[in-house]
Amino acid sequence: MDEYLKVEKKYINAVVTFMNEMNINKLYIKGLEQWSEDIEAQNATEFISKLWIGQW
Template sequence: MYSWRVTKYDPLNRDINGFYLDSNEWTCFSDVGKTVSLEKYLQVEQKYVNTIIAFMNEMDINKLYINDLEQYLEEIRAQNVTDFVSKLWIGKGITIGEIEELIKLILRNVIWCKLELKKQFFVHFGYDYYMYIGASENCYRTQEKVTSSGLYIEEFVSPYLK
């Protein structure tokens, strides 16, 4: 399986051990209004959503399944997403039409989950706006789209694989 780390972080700003060196970089939705504007945040968030959809489209996948799920009650209430979140459970299929809303909730720290389709495809999320994607195909076209969008894609094994 091919595996990548997709981030907004330029790999040139990493040290020899892979740690990101720019301490002024925003890393979370809670940074909106502090170190990043809402407009800039939403632009980057949409790039992450578009990346997942592009991979799914290239692989002709229309549904992913929730594998592992955590819900954060305070954020669910604060962002008024109780109805959507109440319909999520481990094993639930998420259609490509529902992916955008789900990914936004993950990136905004409302929920955390892993999305997978057997041994064909996965999307995992880490702290600080790190996203890990694995696919049974190399998805050259999508990798080019990700790079041209301004995100960075690096070969990397997800630390969330079981």
């Protein structure tokens, strides 16, 4: 799990860096993978529940 979270954090940092460089302040959700075990393990259920396809 620790290695998984390290890799995920690197993905997020890459996206945030790209957004900052391009002066982008929003993302559009086109597709969203939801793996219930991972969401529960990261205590992200509340955060994920606020996201849906097509939302900025």
